[in-house]
Amino acid sequence: MATCDWLFTHFKPLRCLRPFPAPRLHSRRLSLRPPRTPHRRLHSPAGNRSFSDLFPDSVLAKESFRYDETKHLLGLMDTTARRSHMSRAQAFDDTLHMIVCTLGRPIMEDEYMQTVQRHAEGRKGKRGCDSIAEFFGHLVHAMTDSNHDLLGDLFEGSITHGQNGQFLTPDSICELLARTNLPEEPTGIEGRRTVNDPCCGSGRMLLAAAEIQPNWHFIGQDVDLACVRMTAINLALRNRYGHVIWGNSLGVEQRLVYETGRVQVWGNAIRKLEPEQAPESLSELTTLDVGPEAKSQLRLFE
Numbered sequence: 001m002a003t004c005d006w007l008f009t010h011f012k013p014l015r016c017l018r019p020f021p022a023p024r025l026h027s028r029r030l031s032l033r034p035p036r037t038p039h040r041r042l043h044s045p046a047g048n049r050s051f052s053d054l055f056p057d058s059v060l061a062k063e064s065f066r067y068d069e070t071k072h073l074l075g076l077m078d079t080t081a082r083r084s085h086m087s088r089a090q091a092f093d094d095t096l097h098m099i100v101c102t103l104g105r106p107i108m109e110d111e112y113m114q115t116v117q118r119h120a121e122g123r124k125g126k127r128g129c130d131s132i133a134e135f136f137g138h139l140v141h142a143m144t145d146s147n148h149d150l151l152g153d154l155f156e157g158s159i160t161h162g163q164n165g166q167f168l169t170p171d172s173i174c175e176l177l178a179r180t181n182l183p184e185e186p187t188g189i190e191g192r193r194t195v196n197d198p199c200c201g202s203g204r205m206l207l208a209a210a211e212i213q214p215n216w217h218f219i220g221q222d223v224d225l226a227c228v229r230m231t232a233i234n235l236a237l238r239n240r241y242g243h244v245i246w247g248n249s250l251g252v253e254q255r256l257v258y259e260t261g262r263v264q265v266w267g268n269a270i271r272k273l274e275p276e277q278a279p280e281s282l283s284e285l286t287t288l289d290v291g292p293e294a295k296s297q298l299r300l301f302e
Contacts, residue, residue, distance in 0.1 A: 063158040066171075069142040070153045076135040077154070084119045084128035092159050094118060095132050096151075096229040100258070102136070103236050104270040143237060151230045152202030159226075166224070168201045174208035182212045189215045197221070198249035203231030210240045218242035221249045225256075232258040236269040243273075 065071060081091040094115050101112035119128030142150055152168050160166045187193070193216050195209045200220030210218060218240055220231045228246040235242045241261035247253035257273040 065157045066153050067146065067148050067150060069138075069146060069148070070150050070157065072138060073135060073142075073150060073154050074158050076131050076138065077158075079131040080119065080128045080135070083122060083126065083131060085121075086118070089159055091128070092155070093226055095135055096226060096233065098129075098132055099136055099139075099233055100229050100270055103233065104258075104268045104272060107268060108270075108272055140237065147238075149202050149204050149207065149234060151233060152204060155202060155226065155230060166201070166227075169204055171204060171208070174204045175211075177205065178208040178212055182209060184212065186213055186215065192216050194219060199223075200231050200244070201227050203234045203244075206231065206240070206242065207234055207238070210235075210238065214240065216241075219245070221245040221247060223248050228256070228258065232260055232270055235260040239269070 063071075063074060065074075077088060077091055077095065080095065081088045084091060084094075086094075097115050098112060101108040101115070105112065116129050119132060121127060124130070139150060142148075149168075149171065156166065156168050182195075193213075195206060195213075195216055196219045197203070197205045198221050200206060200222050203218075203220050206218040206220050209216065218235060219242060220228075220235075221244070222228050222231070223246075225246050228244050232244045235244065239261050242259075244258045244260065245254050246256040254275040257275060257277070259271045259273055260269060
């Protein structure tokens with residue numbers, strides 16, 4: 001009997017530590033490897049398993065954020081979704097809409113009341129609208145301290161996960177492009193120029209430009225309404241003058257326009273405009289001068 005086999009047999013405390021059968025002695029070498037088990041091939045009635053079958057949610061990467069403050073916002077967002085019995089994405093959309101309406105009150109009061117009805121169920125302090133109000137307060141406080149794009153970080157890291165190619169440009173790249181293309185010395189209102197981002201996302205490019213030239217006119221456009229509202233909120237909370245357009249930049253489309261950054265008649269930071277109410281210069285700045293062949297190709301993207 002081999003020495004280690006004798007130890008496991010006669011010395012009881014070692015029996016529980018024996019993970020493999022006794023080593024197999026060969027003429028040339030001592031093998032300590034466990035015996036091989038036959039390879040189990042993955043199969044299913046359909047032939048091939050889907051990606052989610054092979055890698056369940058428990059092992060897939062979930063939320064990932066650039067900033068620590070975003071984690072608290074995610075917790076409040078999930079609280080809203082749970083209290084209002086809806087998905088996280090729907091809760092995020094409603095939160096953005098309510099914040100825009102709050103910054104645009106009293107002009108958008110009717111829209112606010114229609115949206116808040118979906119979050120009014122429950123006792124006071126335990127309703128979805130209560131966690132949305134807490135979300136807004138924490139957002140303003142965190143942006144005051146850090147000036148980071150927390151809405152874009154939350155959107156990319158926990159809502160879309162890059163769906164439809166929605167990966168937002170990192171802040172460092174936005175800062176690099178702004179410093180490369182804009183004059184370093186602030187020009188003031190007298191030297192105001194326009195910065196136009198045709199696929200603005202959460203407005204990071206515009207925010208980077210506003211850090212260098214805060215008095216310029218900032219225009220952003222996106223086909224995603226959530227991105228349009230994030231950009232409007234980011235510009236309004238920083239008191240930057242601009243217009244944010246919901247529509248396809250390639251198709252020269254304008255469904256909705258938000259004006260930000262100027263104190264309006266009612267003291268609101270965001271004003272909702274119909275396309276015909278937008279400044280005439282806005283349509284000129286967002287219109288592409290293309291020929292008939294290019295216009296026919298643009299229809300493919302609509």
